[in-house]
Amino acid sequence: MEIKTDDYHIIFDKPSATVICKGSLLLSGTEEYAPILDLLNQAAEQQAEQLVLDLRPLEFLNSSGINTLTKFVINVRNRQTLQLTGMGYEEIPWQVRLLKNLKRLMPDLQLNLE
16 A cells, blocks of 8 residues: 655555655645545554554654644554554654654554664
């Protein structure tokens, strides 16, 4: 599964159980982010044990995108069967803040900051 535009690329790599987010997510509002949330939720439903959310190649994420990822993490938390890992770069402050805030919502979220 993937969503690709000129500005961003979201890929679900099933063999590695990884969703990779690349580019800049600057969509306006939850309606424009709905396909991305659907892809994330479908990826979570297809994985029995674990899923990796790789934000390292993501250059920018606006507040609507943060809201979308928050909804996704809450959905995963409510399932209580899937181990979610968030990946980001320590030198990118917004990735660190986002992943730490998502961990507050889902204490079982594993953080992998490089």
